Amino acid sequence: MAERTTTRTIDQTDTPVFEHGSELVAGVVEWYRAEARDLPWRRPDATPWAVMVSEFMLQQTPVVRVLPVYEAWLERWPTPAALAAEPVGEAVRAWGRLGYPRRAQRLHAAATAVEEEFDGVVPSTYEDLWSLPGVGEYTAGAIASFAYQKRHIVLDTNVRRVLSRAVSGVEYPAPATTPGDRRIATALLPEAAADAAEWAAASMELGAVVCTARAPRCDDCPVAELCTWVATGKPPYDGPPRRGQTYEGTDRQARGRLLAVLRDTHGSVPREELEAAWTRDVVQRERALASLVDDGLVMVLDGERYALAH
DNA sequence: AAAGCGTGGAG
DNA sequence: TCTCCAAGCTT
DSSP, X not given: OOHHHHHOOTTOOSSOSOTTHHHHHHHHHHHHHHHOOOOGGGSTTOOHHHHHHHHHHHTXXXXXXXXXXXXXXXXXXXXXXXXXXXXXXXXHHHHTTSSOTHXXXXXXXXXXXXXXXXXXXXXXXXXXXXXXXXXXXXXXXXXXXXXXXOOOOOOOHHHHHHHIIIIIOOSSOOSSOOHHHHHHHHHHOOSSHHHHXXXXXXXXXXXXXXXXXXXXXXXXXXXXXXXXXXXXXXXXXXXXXXXXXXXXXXXXXXXXHHHHHHHTSSSOEEHHHHHHTOOSOHHHHHHHHHHHHHTTSEEESSSSEEEEOO
């Protein structure tokens, strides 16, 4: 019985995605064991809930800004149940200036779901995790991997950039995860779950501190000799222009200003106080305020006063 | 599936 | 100064 041919699917070939795959993984992991930053969510005493909190906070926000908020958060809400027991507005307030306050709202909703659907225990499977509000492909893999040592590809912007350069020889990855990213990550994934989990952390760390977007420190890279991008002379990015996010004068900025007023005040705020927070465009202010209410971040108490939702 | 969603620091 | 971008998710 030719088992080899019967188990092979039509798009598989004998050509590996990357000749130096195992060396790449080994080199990055070895470097990680020596150089990893000591981050609180990586310590042995970090609970799955702590890992989950860190992952929510780290979605689009740098480590240094997350650290103090993370510590205060876990001190106040050491379990999902503790957070679920409080109004969403308290989560939004404690979120402070991390940005994208819907993440606080979704973390609260996720805590509630953990409490109600998973007996208060942060689920350990990829599928259950992905079912939680605010948990997508990346975060599900990250929590499964870091909190439970499961074997999953973990594709964040760091890992995608590392793979883009090392494997594909391209300076920047696509704006979002592609099937090609998944194929490469899957091919590189170590067989043993514990090894896969360590590789996930290590490849993220390399992207975060060495293989950075702006000024990669290739001289300090443990796998520069294996890197396709380096080997081909670091060709500059040659794709479609990547849209930069504007911020000044946007609805997002207006929402931010309005929410900051509510965050910094306990209880409710009179409408005039919100109006004073954004005077440059009345139409925009009203649209922003309405969207905050619509999103469930803000509550209208009577037509005159506003508060963080609960 | 492209666009919306905060904020602050680094180069 | 100004541009880029940082452990994405949702609709």
